[in-house]
Amino acid sequence: MRYISTRGGINPIPFKETVLMGLAEDGGLILPDNIPQVSANTLYLWRGLSYSELAFEVLSLFADDIPGDDLKNLVEKAYSSFSHPEICPVVKKGDIWILELFHGPTLAFKDIALQFLGNLFEYLLIERKQKMNILGATSGDTGSAAIYGVRGRQNINIFILFPKGRVSPIQELQMTTVPDQNVFCLAIEGTFDDCQYIVKSIFNDLDFKKKYSLGAVNSINWARVLAQVVYYIWAYFRVIESEKVKEVRFSVPTGNFGDIFAGYLAKRIIGKGIERLVLATNENDILTRFVNKGDYSLGQVTSTISPSMDIQIASNFERYLYYLLNEEPSRVREAMEHFSQTGKLAFSAEEIAKVKKDFLSASISQKETLAMIASFYEKTGYVLDPHTAVGVAAGFKFKDERPMIALATAHPAKFPEAVKQAIGREPEKPESLKGLEEKPKRVKVLPAKIEKVKEFVAQNALI
Template sequence: MRTFYHSTRSSATTVTSKQAILQGLAPDGGLFVTDAVDQMELDYKSLLSKNYQDQARVVLSTLLGDYTDEEIDRCVKKAYSNQFDNPDITPVTKIGDDWLLELFHGPTCAFKDIALQMLPQLMNVARGESEDSVMIVTATSGDTGKAALEGFADVPGCGVTVFYPAGKVSDIQHLQMVCQKGSNVAVCGVRGTFDDTQTGVKEIFSDPELNARLAQRHIKLSSANSINIGRLVPQVTYYFFVYSKLVEREAIKAGDKVDFCVPTGNFGDVLAGYLAKKLDLPIRHLIVASNANNVLTNFITTGRYDRRRPFIKTISPSMDILVSSNLERLLYYESDGDADYVASLMQQLNDEGYYEVTKSVKERIQKTFLAGYADDAVTKKTIKETFENEGRLVDPHTAVAKTVLDSIESDGVQRVCLSTASPFKFSADVLSALGEDTAGKDGFECMDELAKLAGLAVPKQLSELRSAPQLHKDVEDLDQMPAFVENSCTRIFR
């Protein structure tokens, strides 16, 4: 059965899930949503004995109804095989009284791999026999960029252009991107923040003249950010998977509710949990964990979203975001699909830098969502205490989530903390948090020292960067982003 999607800002035009994935962003600047999600039938009990791949087949088929079973099967086999260093794809481990969902076992050591190994497969199927090429244009605060490059490198009919805020990602994240091989990849630093970069990408999608010129050359633009529904849907699977693992380990019985704590800046990862809850997975609370850029925490607690604040560079750079794109989808669902209301809020945010939701919308959101934040000092303290007390090494983003989770009473409910990146991607900051001197040491020296201290091996995909040539050296001003995309299209789609 086909699944139809439309913009969060208007339900006038509907598209299939394949069309939504190819387009990425709706023409009016909104994000694609489906009104059918509350009527979809997905019996979580039927997934309890299935492995990750089989659970993914069911979740994807449910939310992307116009893909055939054979197409979904093909996508799953290509996305979730030997790219991951753990057969469970997203293994679940105990940490104190809670659980850690390890999302960093893919080719780039970050949670984005779960979705960005799948998205190129979904996109290739959606392209079908079309003669049009697809250029993926993505803004990254650190992890999405490399995961998109890795997922789309040398995929036929596709190119990928990644923009990152120059000087505002970790050394290892930077090297992962600029050392990327592939005949169809382009990488560019942008002089500005991630929010500037993400706004620039959105403007590229809504630039009629640029898109018209590319259309004449049979090139369409799409996105690998979580604004693309094809990025979001694959992430829903691991919420079902961890639930099945907790049942398997007799930590819960089928039907018991679970809490999830998610470190998030762009609201995509936690929104995947929200979709899982709408599909009747027994979730009590989704806990939003922010760093010092705590615009989301403030919104959840007050109902007021205000980006008019200083941007703070933190040791958890993937969450250094003040404009949280995926929140728009939550606003749509919690306002009972009032697209005009969502459009007015987004217009106000664009014009005035803030908006405030109605009391009823705020109260509905607060039934599911809790929130908290941790600054760098507290985050470092958590990294140190977690290593000393639990013998576990966690990256700064995971430490933010653990800090917030530890500040909230469990009330006897089993709780899962999402661990979104390998600590070795942030070796200098983790090492410093453990009280070690990092002065004068590069990222690789810190990586080696951290591995020795923890008795762990550095992931091969990170250690290989040591000798990799830096292939992408472009850094541009914001106003040059459209030209960079057009030039990349010319080079890649000759």
């Protein structure tokens, strides 16, 4: 398997190179030169595998330059830290299935990719006798999951930017109370989009990137998206076996398009089976407007009770754009240049029709989110976090005879204020969240300025 850039400006590279490169050197995002579609016989054999076994089989299709035994060890080590024996259990609640993705060390879906990616980084750096400085931005859960994925690991420092005052208190504590000296938390005086813009700008400074051996842990890193493909296929198997059906739909709360893009890849890999993906947004609805109207245009970022989705610029959108524009890098490059200049993209009726074969979409307000948490709890006794509630509410809007699988992206205890507002009490707090408030914090506040962040990284990087 070889990898290319959405913008066509790099020579094809093997999987290991994609992990360390992160963002492609031409400013594009990395994709495989083809998406394998597995046979019906292979799918039948996969159905009986454990989660770790399935992960190994799926990843093997794309990571063919890592010896099988080494890849198997990386996968098994990644998921040994999860608290549930099934890693990602799928449970039926009322008329909908819930894919629980919050059983990792930071209680968020991003652990599934980042526990694997942390192991992979360390493996490659030791193999090559290299050092890396990871630079990433978070709107909530990515930061803590990335930090827990690489804390204390050899040859790695990590710098995580988050918007000051715009992540939940627990999310902030999970990041800033980690004592390992290779972890640096930067509270940026701005929005998540400011954080993301700073990170992308620094990666585009190729001299700086090379000098300080920068690596990406955000969902611009291909390996992270790839690891997320697995749980779509896993949940598909669980539900078709239980319901005795051939097709399902998934509802995915998303702001950055990374998680739902993994679902799109899963849809392509297994062929028929995932009928469509429901793209669920909060009031920050750029992606819903894209799916429903072909309008991909910037608006103001609105702060909501589902802060991980408070995003206007979806960093993974370019990957889907590549396929929408018939895998023509020149068209992608032209579209992204136009977007950077104007803040908007428009699509033809033919292109919108193509999008609607893959996606359905709805924007869910905070009022609807709280109402969904309350009504779902009343009917099923199950507590949803506000992000999952956005996905469940959108899922119900498009529920038909097919089973609907909603992704539960975080444990409700990470958002106690929103849950209490909805059901009158805070959710039960898992052991891993107890006592965080008493731990010392390590955080640096910086203005939303590229040069200030570069200066801090230069002073603290491993070289």
